[in-house]
Amino acid sequence: MSVTRSVDTEFRDPIVMELAAKELSAEFKVGEYVDGAIKPFPARMWNREPIQAVMSVHLPGWKYPIAVDSEGKTYFDNHDGAWGSEALLDQLRQNYAVNYVKQRAGQQRLRVTSQQTQADGTIRLVLA
DSSP states (O other): OOOOOOOOOOOOOHHHHHHHHHHTTOEEEEOOEETTEEOOEEEOOTTSOOEEESEEEEOTTOSSOEEEOTTSOEEOOOTTTTTSOHHHHHHHHHHHHHHHHHHHHHHTTOOEEEEEEOTTSOEEEEEO
């Protein structure tokens, strides 16, 4: 039986985020682990107070990094594309979602038997 699901992406897993960033040759940073939790660090954005981030990704060609807070919320300033292509952020989201599904599938003793990029850019994973 086939089940189709869509994935709304919140960045919560630093291991998966690092994999997604690496696929784009992006610089990844995670806060220090203290007592089992990630200690936030200030991530600078243009013309505003720093975000208390637990992770950040500096995408190639972006002036400022993307910051992720402890709730998984994403903050970025690309100045409407002048400081970085939003398409690259979309690719980061997609890479994260694919890697997250693969990781969770492995935890449930499933494996990806097929990965296909569709004409519209979506990725279809088949698990068994």
